[in-house]
């Protein structure tokens with residue numbers, strides 16, 4: 001048996017396909033215990049996670065409209081903004097993954113950013129293993145949100161992860177590409193790497 005089997009079915013669902021429930025308090029604790037195993041160069045912990053749930057989802061939805069308004073040339077909102085706000089209000093949980101970079105640290109900012117992204121992927125895998133699903137998206141990634149989330153100017157939103165349970169009629173496995181064309185075997189300096197998988 002392939003020990004990775006249970007992760008092979010991980011897939012994303014758009015917000016409108018995610019319903020209740022979302023992880024409980026105890027499950028969130030387990031999830032973030034997993035996240036704390038993320039490879040972290042220099043032990044900087046260059047990440048912060050901000051969870052919105054329950055009644056706060058409506059506040060996040062309102063904030064979304066406000067941000068769209070600020071980004072609009074004439075202050076008017078397009079259908080997309082209303083749709084996005086409506087979907088956010090309906091989803092049970094959002095985990096914002098943001099960087100908390102230490103510019104003074106000897107570990108490069110690039111490495112610190114990679115660590116924060118790896119933490120986000122651990123959230124994705126953990127959610128799946130617990131029977132939930134998430135959509136990692138670039139929601140709220142504008143500079144406008146930085147003061148709202150207590151972020152320093154150099155910090156970035158790694159992603160917002162919408163969290164829930166896929167609605168049963170949308171649950172469908174997706175066929176993934178073969179990794180063959182992306183994997184190579186190094187053969188020494190000056191030699192073109194060969195395909196890793198030959199059969």
Ligand SMILES: Cc1cc2nc3c(=O)[nH]c(=O)nc-3n(C[C@H](O)[C@H](O)[C@H](O)COP(=O)(O)O)c2cc1C
Nearest residue numbers: 010011012013014134135136137138139158159174
């Ligand atoms: C950094 C990052 C940002 C993303 N931003 C968006 C986004 O704004 N909108 C979107 O539809 N998908 C976005 N995606 C892609 C989805 O999260 C998802 O991976 C993609 O739809 C493929 O689905 P899968 O996870 O089932 O393979 C983003 C992914 C990453 C890693």
